[in-house]
Amino acid sequence: MRIDHDLAFMLQFENVAWFEDGVVKILDRRIYPIRTEYVVCETYKDVVKAIQDMVTQSGGPYLAASMAMVLAAYQTRDMSREDCLVFMEQAAYDITHARPTTSSRMRKIAYDALDVVKTQMWNTNDELVEFVKAFAIDEVSQRYARIEKIGMQLAEKVPHDGTIMTQCFAETVVGMICRHLKTLGNENVKFICPETRPYLQGARLTASVICDMGFDVHVITDNMPGYILKEKKVDLFTSASDMITLDGHIVNKVGTFQIAALCHYHKIPYYVTGTPSNTHKTMDTVKIEERNPEEVLSHLGTKVTMDGVQAYYPAFDVTPPSLCSGVITEKGIFSPYDLESYFKD
Amino acid sequence: MRIDHDLAFMLQFENVAWFEDGVVKILDRRIYPIRTEYVVCETYKDVVKAIQDMVTQSGGPYLAASMAMVLAAYQTRDMSREDCLVFMEQAAYDITHARPTTSSRMRKIAYDALDVVKTQMWNTNDELVEFVKAFAIDEVSQRYARIEKIGMQLAEKVPHDGTIMTQCFAETVVGMICRHLKTLGNENVKFICPETRPYLQGARLTASVICDMGFDVHVITDNMPGYILKEKKVDLFTSASDMITLDGHIVNKVGTFQIAALCHYHKIPYYVTGTPSNTHKTMDTVKIEERNPEEVLSHLGTKVTMDGVQAYYPAFDVTPPSLCSGVITEKGIFSPYDLESYFKD
Incomplete structure (x- = not known):
């Protein structure tokens, strides 16, 4: 059984990024679920461009990166073995540098895939493609398995028939929480998702995953959490993180703090x-990255403000450890004041 | 000099609601400043409908109500004096009941205008219309004068070159703060306006007024205030109120709390x-009124969520007196714990 079994539509591998029939298809998260569209990539460079254009985000680029290496392998089908290796080296380099902020994880994926090309015994291009695709599936499966452990621990913190507030899109974590809540017989848990302007990851992505998995989900605008937390008796709040410093400061999508x-x-x-x-x-x-302020001044591409009005767009904010109850990792739950323990074996 | 002198475009009487040449024109605040459009009303009932359809909001409906009485007077131009009085009685009744939540203030305006019809000495319809219009201008001028006193006190609380955060749209108060800041020689004050989903009063209305009056203004999304308050060194936060209970609880647009x-x-x-x-x-x-949740699920009329995803839309929230530093009224600044004093003379 594949590890994405029973997860929401957009968390299934084929709907994140997938190589098949000589192309990589990537679900366009910029517009989902208003429209369900895929960007079809015929070369690995198309995938790099799609990653740069934010067609997919959060965990999506990692699967897109390994599937780009599969596509690169497919592109070498008329090359000599020597040319193939040169081409794959270049592909690994290009994919690594698709986005500056994620390059260390992208590098690991791309160069691990390159190792498959270099070390596996393959004779035909079909065999090569098959090996690299097996690597890609194995890589994403390990990531999902690690996230499953996190989701299970979080699900166990939710009271029976309780209410969870989310922030932005915690990707596979959200699906794993839902799947494990069902296993625990806690399928009447309710979710409340702030919409997360300007990209609406909460309204479009998180709420879709939860709804797809059969749970009650309400979206609110980002000015409502303070009131709704009390009014709807929320039991716990959870978010993913773009970075947790060793001294317990959490960098995540603006609004988390x-x-x-x-x-x-x-x-x-x-x-x-x-x-x-x-x-x-x-x-x-x-x-903290500042993004293009025009996005704050627009809704679905339409500018809503008078000319001359400016905007701030800090992409992330910082939550101090004093506001965090626990850091949930695949190794267990840690106090934000004791993250050194995570690195002890 | 009229009291709306040097105020922003949308605070000038003609751009709120105005009778001229046999019609009342109302600036459509639902779409301003994306488009600058007026709803043209040929009968007072058109004005009632415009108020019901939220063409104007905040203080707008009050001027629209008195101008509707002017238009009603104009509509009696071919009637006998007796029929005119019957017609005006009906108009006052209909205007009073345009919206349930504001009926007490609407009643006062409509019936005060009716008193003009009943008590003033007029011979021609032109004279009648002139009297009612003079009343309407006087009524709104008194309101603006009261608000000017509030805006002046608030402006005096702003440090030199300081930064103010607003919420939603405090209407004329915003204009009066800006006008008085200029008088005080404090014209480099900066404003930060959370956009105020779902209707975007902050981005569309407040930011436009401030920009129009020549001040530096930045819009942020509603998930940013927590971070921006500290990051941009905000000196004070201010909002209007839909209701302040005698024990100091503030009911205002959701997000204020x-x-x-x-x-x-x-x-x-x-x-x-x-x-x-x-x-x-x-x-x-x-x-606390709950509004149509579809508005939370949509941006500029486009639904962004998957079918099955629900929403909450509390229109207002409640800020306890412990979070409020002062209640600024035309009579002075009161502690939220001492509002009885407001009623002592």
Whole structure:
């Protein structure tokens, strides 16, 4: 049984990024579920461009990267073995550098795939493609398995028939929570998803995954969490993380901090999921990215403000450890003040 | 000099609601400033319908109501004096009941205008129309003068070159703050306006007024105030109020509470503007209106969520007195714990 069994439509491998019949198809998360469309890539460079264009986001680029290596292997079908290796080296390099902020994880995936090409015994291009695709599936399966452990621990924190508030899109974690809640017989849990402007990951992605998996889900606008946390008796708040510094500061989609602070006000626990960083000991080495402010001034591509009105668009915010109840990892739940323990074996 | 002098475009009487040449023109705030369009009303019933359809909002309906009475007077131009009085009585009744939640203030305006018809000495329809229009202008001028006193006190609380965060659209208060800041020589004050989903009053209306009046203004999405309050060193937060109970609870556009709580976290003062209620002593007698949740699921009319996803849409939230630094009224600044003093003379 594949590890994406019984997960929502958009978490199934084929609907993230998938090589088949000589192309990689990537679900266009920029517009899903308003429209369900795939970007079809005929070369690995098309995949690199799709990643750069944010066709997929969150965990999506990692599967897109390994599937791009499968497509690159397919592109070598009329090449000599020597030319093939040169081409694959270049592909691994290009894929690694698709996006600056994720290059270390992208590098690992692309170069591990390259190792398959170099070390496996293959005779035909079909065999090569099959080997690299097996690697890609194995790689994403390991990631899903790690996330499953996180989702299971989080699901166990949810009271019977309880209510969870989310933030942005925690990707596979959301699906794994839902799948495990069902296993626990807690299928009447309710979810509340702030919409997460300007890209609406909460309304479009998180709510779709939860709805697909059969749970009750309500979207709210981003000005409502403070009131709704109390009014709808939310039991816990959870978010993923783009970065957790070793001293317990959480960098995540803007809005996470304010919901965490409001949970603190209302005495509701906040659990973050993710992996502590060993390279960023404190926030001193982390820079918060500012994005194109035009996106704040627009809704679905239409500008809503008068000319001359400006905007701020900090992509992320920082939640201090004092506002976090626990860091849920595949190795267990850690206090945000004790993340060194994560690295002890 | 008219009291709306030097105010932003949309605060000038002609661009709120205005009788001229036999029609009332109302600026369509539902779409401004994406498009600058007026709804043209040929009968007072068209004005009632425009008020019901939310063409204008906040303080707009009050001027629309008095101008509707001017239009009603104009509609009696071929009637006998007796028929005219019957017609005007009906108009006052219909205008009073345009919207349930504002009927007491609407009643006062409509019936005061009716008194003009009944008590003033007029011979021709032109004279009658002129008298009622003079009443309408006088009525709105008194309201603007009251608000000017509030705006002046608020402007005096702003540090030199300081930064103000707003919420939703405090209407004329915003214009009066800006006008008085200029008088004080504090014209480099910066404003930050959360967009205020789902209707975007912050992005569309507040930011337009401030921009029009020549101040630096940045819009942010509603998930950013917590982070931006600290990052951009906001000096004070202010909002209007739909209701202030006598025991100091503030009912206002959803989002006010959470920004107030985040100000408390960051030790930034929150000033509310408005009039304490003598009829609602506590929140026990106040019901928070829930609106059509479809509006939360849509952006500029396009639904962004999967079928099956639901939404909550509490129109207002409640900020407790512990999160409010002062209630600014035309009579001065009161502690939210001492609103009885407002009613002492």
